[in-house]
Amino acid sequence: MTDLTELGVAAIREGVAKGDFTAVEVAEAFNANVAAAQGSLNAFIVATPEAALEAARKVDADRAGGKALGKMAGVPIGMKDLFATRGVQTTAASHILEGFTPQYESTVSQKLWDAGAGMLGKLNLDQFAMGSSNETSYFGNVVSPWRRAGGDNAPLAPGGSSGGSSAAIAARLCPAATGTDTGGSIRQPAAFTGTTGIKPTYGRCSRWGVVAFASSLDQAGPMARSVRDCAIMLEAMAGFDPKDSTSLDLPVPEWEAGLSANLAGKKVGIPREYRMDGMDAEVAKSWDDGIAWLKDAGAEIVDISLPHTKYALPTYYIIAPAEASSNLARYDGVRYGLRDLPDGANLQDMYAATRAAGFGDEVKRRILIGTYVLSAGFYDAYYTQAQKVRTLISRDFEAAFGHCDVILAPTTPTAAFALGENSDDPLAMYLNDVFSVPASLAGLPAMSVPAGLNSQGLPLGLQLIGKPFDEQGVLNAGLAIESRAGFTAKPEKWW
């Protein structure tokens, strides 16, 4: 019998539908992997094996009863612990929300359960999704299942913030998982772990019930091991939600049915500003491979310019902390979560003690930055200016998409780094986002697909950025790369 945990979303759904195996068998297989890896990878904050089994039993019963099965029927998934799940602790990997159990279910997770998916557990992440290595989690960092070839057993970062998701998928703890992407939090971990993930157009997936980091940037998306699996899962996650004012009121396209690796007649833009001085040679090489593959798929390659690229990172690190400083004000010890009330403390003391104890250093850093850039006398110089630059960055893309249909670039400047390597240098850490942040600022759909391994045996990802609402174009270009890259590498099991 095949190892069910090697199967992806499409294969599981089809196997269950055909009766090759039951959904319960699938859930049991993944539950076992989750339990076995927890001590070493720390990918989950909470495992919910019973929830996975319960959903599986329902799918098996529905199938036996001849009922129509959903898009994700029988597929157990990991749920990033930023999504509120009714009756299951939801922490955003922070101490301040430890023990918080919502009475509500996020729109996106509810849609997935409605489509027949089951929950294996709540996945670890960088605290409040702030980080690129998973080291900011209050519940300990996730360890990547990948290791450098050649005996260096230094534990590697799975990327962040969706590092629990990426590690769990790469290690076969789940076939797919939800991620959220504010400045690259789906794409960078996907690139670091040889997995696939797409951040759709801003507004495609409801933000209702997702713990907010930066509201104008946060966007949920699927992570899996293939482009097709991402397309299937995105269809289940996306859709207009009247409870989210920024939700797109558009029908959800049939992305899976629309998949095609034939790019004849399509133009792929190569942004010259992304080819930076001192670029990692292997990253540059994989980008060239990507260009060749897309050409092979029938696309025409064109040079494009995104002149404001160099301002994207500073712009992002003004806007995202500004919004975060306000979004995180609600964690005050008054209504839920942690309350630290020292003897004789007044209200201000309680706020200070609770937030000092509840937030990690990176979260505090961003709250401080955000508070600063919004404060009187600095607002125009920072926040207003950043909003203007954000508009210019969007216009760069608009202009570029006059000449091409999709943009190809590396996802990250390097392969995965070792845990601890950047943790005392926030700026070096922020540089990880240099290629992913511009698309976030412009609200564009963007995905990372594995392109191969570097000389250390670590995965490299390629990023595809599309026009607004053109997830299909992004998925198709991703599929063209996937089918040519022949990426089948998986981390050797050590955990």
Place this chain on the structure above:
Amino acid sequence: MSSYRIQGTTGEWEVVIGLEVHAQVVSKSKLFSGAATAFGAEPNAQVSLVDAAMPGMLPVPNKECIRQAVRTGLAIDGQINKWSRFDRKNYFYADLPQGYQISQLYHPLVGEGHIDISLDDKNPEADVKRIGIERIHVEQDAGKLMHDQHPTMSYVDLNRSGVALMEIVSRPDMRSPAEAGAYLRKLRAILRYVGSCDGNMEEGSMRADVNVSVRKPGDEFGTRTETKNVNSVRFVMATIEHEANRQVDVLESGGKVVQETRLFDPDTGTTRSMRSKEDAHDYRYFPDPDLLPLELDDAFVEACRASLPELPDAKRHRYENALGLTPYVAGVLTAEVETARWFEALLGEAAAKQGKGEEAVAKQAANWLTSELFGALNRLGRSLDDSPLSPLQAAELLALIGNGTISGSIAKQVLEKMLETGDGAQTIVEREGLRQESDTGAIEAVVAKVLADNADKVEQYKGGKEALFGFFVGQTMKAMQGKGNPQVVNELLKKALG
């Protein structure tokens, strides 16, 4: 207009006043959540996940609140901004679950408008002053803290959290407590006519932040103070009175007015400092990224305009011009929407009962309402809202006066009996035999007897003491138990006395 001045030791001082009025929008649900807004519910019974700022909750604008604010904007002749935006005002407090209030700083829903006030009660057309309104913006209310429920802790009630408020910001155009009072009353009347706010200051659905400064007439504006959350017209006037005098004292003793936030103490009628500008919050306003800009189309604004009722000034003019009422009576009848509604219902019924046009019965109805009914209600300690008399019942009484069945003075008795018993006017008149006597023969007989019984007074009258005419009228009416038609009695007495 007002020449209100404070007499200081260094001369006269002028007071400059601006008001920021917070008016709770009448709507079933809150500004950004579906929770209910009714007053008086159990604490925390009307709180949604959004109002409690649970993780991942998002605001969705309530269109009804926006509609009410636009209607209010149109009613003060304000500029309706078809593109406006919500901003976050960030500060920490236990009654503010989000840690920010969603408000509109940079792009308010309504721009420049105005309200006309008059200080002349006798003639609202005279002494009119226009008070500018800078803006109306829409924002969330905060919750309520209760400090008296526990020895060491405060309780939080979030029922008000997220309720929609309109902040109506005047220009610093008022110069006396009386003007501020007139402005507040007029604004409240307009809000109640429009139906966008119930204007109930006791329940907190309307409250004012009072900005006061003083200056020597003709000088530049002085430094102002802002007294927060004053919740009655009387208190607003008292705040201004006290604050202006306090500032004059400070300035005349060589001090400086500190720009600060103050509180009014209703028990002492004084204000005290709450926080100065130095400890003022830095609210870090920025556009709320959870919300898209609010864009209105012409059709929406026009529908709001079409839904507006006749407003107090227009109604008053119509009462004067089309119904022929005096400015004073028209002013009294239009000052509150309930009065105008009652009057118009009465007018319709009275005209129908008497088979006349409304303008033909308007004066009768208006005078009776403002003198007789108001007087009676006053004695009963009731208002028109809970009047035991309906407009239809009142119209019946007016019809009996109109067709001469009873006299005006008998009508007073009938009204008292109606209020006492709840019976109809006709029933009371028949039962009590109050029908007016207009038969000349019957009256002539009484007149003859009165004159015969008072021959000495007749002599005096004829000798030039004409004031005695009233005595004869009184005696005649008395003899007829008040039921003689006064006009006929007068005529017949004159004739009989030669």
